[in-house]
Amino acid sequence: MKSRKVGIMGGTFDPIHLGHLVIANEVLNIFKLDEIIFIPSGNPPHKNGTKASSQDRYLMATLATLSNNKFTVSDIEIKNPEKSYTLNTIAELINIYTDTEFYFITGADAIINLPNWREPEKLLKLCKFIAVSRPGISKEIVEENIAAIEKNFNGNIELLQAPMLQISSTDIRNRFKNGKSAKYLLPESVEQYIIKNNLYLENNNEL
Ligand code: NAP
Secondary structure: OOOEEEEEEEEOOOOOOHHHHHHHHHHHHHOOOOEEEEEEOOOOOOOOOOOOOHHHHHHHHHHHHOOOOOEEEOOOOOOOOOOOOHHHHHHHHHHHOOOEEEEEEEEHHHHOOHHHOOOHHHHHHHOEEEEEEOOOOOHHHHHHHHHHHHHHHOOOEEEEEOHHHHOOHHHHHHHHHOOOOOOOOOOHHHHHHHHHOOOOOOOOOOO
16 A cells, blocks of 8 residues: 555646645545645647646646645646657656555546556556536536446546536636636636736637
8 A cells, every 4th residue: 555645636737726726625625635735737649738828738737726725736747849649758756756555636537538648457457436526517427437448447536416517617718818817716816917927818619
């Protein structure tokens, strides 16, 4: 049995918001973890890019987590110019943090695509997965997909319903674009960082 249990919050965090922080805290309590490491994704293999730069997303995550001594932020993905595969990230962390059991936490909609990630079977052996589902995503469809992944790749994925994920990064970006307040959806320090650095001001709305 490993002596430490660490959660990895993987996502673009474009920007980080209170939904992410509440989920991290819930997972910390439910799974009795020692620490949660937020890892803003660097150069995701399946995406054309993010709206805010890697450095801005990293700094916003750092500001958001400052007041919690069980939350840290890692630049392991953003400092790497290559495509960031979760398999490589977890393997690197296992080398750094010996005697640690890892829990990878991210959105259920991302985890449903796990069969298309790099070496899913190997990845599922390296860490436990926690799929966080937001309101509006069909529970039955998520459960069906997760059951199929567990069966095909011989892994274990916990499903967590998170009402706080009604808050979404896309909605927050649209608010800044449209000059609408995003107050109380994200930490004040992150809101101020976005305003000061003129982030998310392009014209067209995203879906
Ligand atoms: P994303 O676009 O940021 O998030 C996908 C969905 O999950 C969004 O609905 C998002 O809500 C939510 N979400 C994001 N991070 C979350 C978290 N930690 N807890 C709960 N919900 C979260 O992220 P993504 O690009 O799909 O990637 C998610 C993670 O999977 C990243 O770490 C990425 O590197 C990894 N990934 C790896 C591979 C691979 O290895 N081949 C492929 C795909 C994804 P908000 O928009 O409100 O944040």
